Structures are given as structure tokens and as C-alpha cells.
Amino acid sequence: MELMLLYSVFNGFIVGTFYALMALGLSLILGLNGVINFAQGTFMALGGYIAFTLEPYVGFWGALILAPLVAVVVGVVVERVLIRPLYGRDPLFSLLLTFGLAMIVEDLVRTIWGAVGVPFSLPNYLNTPLSSSLFFLTGYRLVLIAITVVVTGALFATLRYSRIGIRIRAGNADLETISALGVNIFFLRAANFGIGIFLAGLAGILAAGQLGLSPDIGSELIMPSFVAIIVGGVGSLVGSVLGGLIIGIASGVTAAFFPAAQEVVIYVIMAAVLIVRPRGLLGQEGLFE
């Protein structure tokens, strides 16, 4: 029983890290770019599929590094060509555009890699359980957690201490002022978008190794990421990570004891948060009110 509970909490935690990475990227883009990037999920799927294609040539570790970068290149081009013309206009339009983009890319993925899911092969030494009693503890899952922790830590350090990070945070507070102070906000927004897409691409590869790949993996994972942001609170990156882990674990535990409600439970949590604390656990007061 305890093992079952531990197993389901751990499973949920793993899925929660994907939600957290996705939500973190979405939050960054929502903050500075003022865009809900609905295509975040398809960038994630793209990352996974690119890694799938590259893996035979560069190996797992090579794919892990290269695939997010390829996704970033695509993302920056998309930002430049499609999203930049929409800054300053009704947010309706950028959301609608990324909706359309998500449909296009999902269809392309289906055409290129097939409608049926493909398995993503991991190196053998990562796939074996570390001990027989804790059968769910594989090397890959530990690597996955380690990578997530390192990347998240690096992101927070960058935002806290580096020049570009400080500018991104300043831009969140008041874009017009930092523009007047001579910061190139077009570059800044493109860079910020790129960072967000990097997180999506990374989540894509990590999730591919865990869940396998299918064309709709992106739209499956993006919805919980929205919930993660709402639960954690808009405007708080720590909140997004926390929200992702909470709903991941909640969903994992529910999957073990009442499988039919494993998805619905995260929306129930969202509704509860919206009723009790509308701005989310760590959200800023007065944002989007």
C-alpha cells in the first residue's frame, strides 16, 4: 500500500516536471511577450520528434542537446515572422494565430512521422531499474529530474543575475520605460521567446523518453500547463513550477486509485483555487483584473 502510494506520487511527480517545464516557458512568454503561446505544445512535440530523428546519428545525449536548439531556431523564426506584427494588438489575435499554428504543425507532424505514435529508444543503462524493490526508479527518471532541476536553477540564476535576465524582469514590469532607456525590446522579446521554446523543446525530449511520441502529445500536455499557471498564479515563475508539480502529483495519485478522474482532478483543483484564491497560490495581485 505504501509502495503503491509512493509509486503513484513518484509517477505524478515525473509528469509534473513536464508540466512545470511547459508552464515555465509559457509563463515567460506570457510575461514579456504578452502572448499565450498555444503552439507551445506543438513546439514540444517538435522537439521530441526532432530528437527521435537525430538520435540514430548523434545518440541520446547529442539529441538531448541539439533538438531543443533546433526547436529554438524554428521558434525564433516564428516569433519574427508571425508574432511580432501582433505585439500591441488585442491578445485575441496572437492566441488565435498560435491556435492555427498548433493545428498546422500537428498536421505536419502527422504527415511527416505518421499518425501512429513512435517509441523513443533510450540507452539500455538508463532504462533498467536501480533496485528491485523500488522498481519504478530507473536511471532515466533520475537523469530527467536532475536535468530539470539544473535547467530550472540555471534559468532562475540567469533571470536573477545576468544582464539579459534583469532586462527581462524589468520588461515584465514596464516595457515602455526600458525601451526608452535604450534596451532593444525587439531583441529582448525574441530572446525571451527563444528561452520559452527551449524549455518546451527540452520537455518534449524528456517526455518522449518517458511517454513515447504521438502527434497530439503537445495538445495533451499544454492544457495541464495552463492549469499549472492558473493554480500557481500568473506572474510568478516559481508558482508555475509549483503548480505543475502539484497537479502532476494529484493526477498521478488519482490515476492509481480512481483512474477515470485522473484528468478531471486537475481541473477540479483549478476551480477550487479560482474560488478560494482567484490570483493563484503565488500570483501577483491585480494582474489581468
Next chain:
Amino acid sequence: MSTMIRGVAASPPRRSAIGRREIASGLIWLLLLLVPLWLPAIGGYTDLATRILIYGMAATGLNLLLGQTGGLSFGHAAYFGLGTYGTGLFLIHVVPSLPLAIIAGTLLGGIAAVLVGPMVMKRRGIYFSMITIAFGQMFYFVAVRWNGLTGGEDGLTGFSRVPLHIGSRSVALGSTGYYYLVFGLFALVMLVVWQILRSPLGHGFVAARENATRLRFLGVAVERQIWASFAISGFIVGLAGSLDSLLVNFTSPANFQWQLSGEFVVMCVLGGMRSFWGPFLGAVIFIGAQDYLSSVTQNWMSLIGLIFVLSVLFFPNGLLGFIRGRARA
């Protein structure tokens, strides 16, 4: 308040423009009334026209919130889907009565909107969108997972358009008969929306969109305006969903999916969110294009996505906005 509105209406008489508009809408009603006569001649079929009316009704209902009140809902497929399931389940489990089943579906969608409203009405802009998307997805998973009731991923079958009982006579509804039933309800919805937009409530919706802060200083509860708009649009979209399930005698979780929510929004944008006939016109274009594309290519999903992207980049004011801009220039 009413004197102020009357004052606005009476300001500069532009008789020619108003006359033209009335002729245009008269022409639309005439064309719609005669659809079964002329549509087959240009290669269409009556069920397609029925679908256009249904989606046009849904888009018009959504636009009350989206275009008039400025609440960017990307989750209205939820109320459409609830309308379809409400009607189907009512026909299967309660009574095989067409009018009651339509009412049941409409109520299910509308009441859900009434309940979700308070959780979203305090938020603005993109945050509002995000919460509505997420709630939409919640209903999707309920439909997928509650297998015993909803039939799960396979969808709900086993109900059909039962004959309509008028007095002691029983009238079976074929394609044309059902078209006129939908047409009647469509006309009713358009009339209601028209009346709302002319009423103080409708002016309140527009005011909430244009300047919520000022409205609040005037002592108006802006949140309640948005809630009202959300609820009314939910009832209308629920009715549309109900009619859709009776058109195809089937419903599935696809009616809850985010793609459908996006399609409703794109219809409003394509036709023009700021005009009365815009959403309906958008539905004509969109459903027409979808019907054609899905018959010629497998990759119609990317082409629909392309319609989203192109309409945002080149047609942000919609077709009617574009025409009006031309007329002014």
C-alpha cells in the same frame, strides 16, 4: 439612460447608409428562407445549410461575449458539447420529445455557463482566455472518461430526430423540414440578440468592453455584466449544440475540443466581431471552406489552421469590417 441612447440613435441622419443596411439584411433573410430551392442548384445540399445556420447561431452567441463585451472566451465548445450531450441523453433516457430535448440541451449548456461565469468574470484579456480554455478541456475529459453515460471516445449514439407532435398530428422531419425548424430558432436567436444589443443591458456590454474602469466609477457592477453576457452566450451556444446533435443523430467528445472553440472564435473574426451579421457571415465562409477542403484533401486540418493564421494577419477586422473600411475611404 434611455434618453441618452435615444440621443445617440437620433444623431446625424445618414439615411442612405441605413437604408442599404436594411436592404442587405432583408436580402439575407430572403435567401435563407428559400435555401432548399436554390442551394442544390449551385451544388450544395440542405444539411450543409442547416449546419451553417447552427454554427452561425453559435458564433453569434459567442460574439455577444467576444465582440460586444470583450470577453475573449476560447472555451465555448464546452457549452456546445453539453448541448449535444444534453439533448442526446434526454432522448435516450427521459422522453423521446423533440422540443423538450432541445430545451434540455440548451439548459445544460446554459447552466454550465452560469456556473463557470463567476470563476472567470473577474479576469481580463488573455488570462480570461486561459481559464476558459482550461474549463473547456475539463468537460472534454468528463465526456471521454464517463464511459457508462457518454459512450466515451466512441461518442453517443442511439438517439434520433423523433417526429414532432403538433396537436394530434405527428410530423416527421426530413432534411428540409429540419432546416425550417433550425431556421425558425435561428431567427428567434437573432431577434433576441438584436434586442439585447439595443437594450441598456447590451449597451452595458459594450461599455464593459470599451472602458470597464469608467463604468465601475459610474456604479455599474462590471463583473455582473460580463457574467450576464457569458451566461446568455452559453445558452445560445448550448441551443446550437443541441440542434447539431439532432442534425447528425450523433455526438462525440470532439464537440468539446479546443479546435472547435477556436473555430467559433475564427468565425467571429473572419466575418467581423463588431457587426451584427459578422459572425454568421464568418460561419458561412468557414463551414463552406471546411466542407470543401475535407472533401478534397486529407491535410485539411493544416488548411483550417492556415485560415486562422491568414485571417489574423490580413483580416483582423473581418470581412464586414473590411468592406466598411473601404466604404469609408
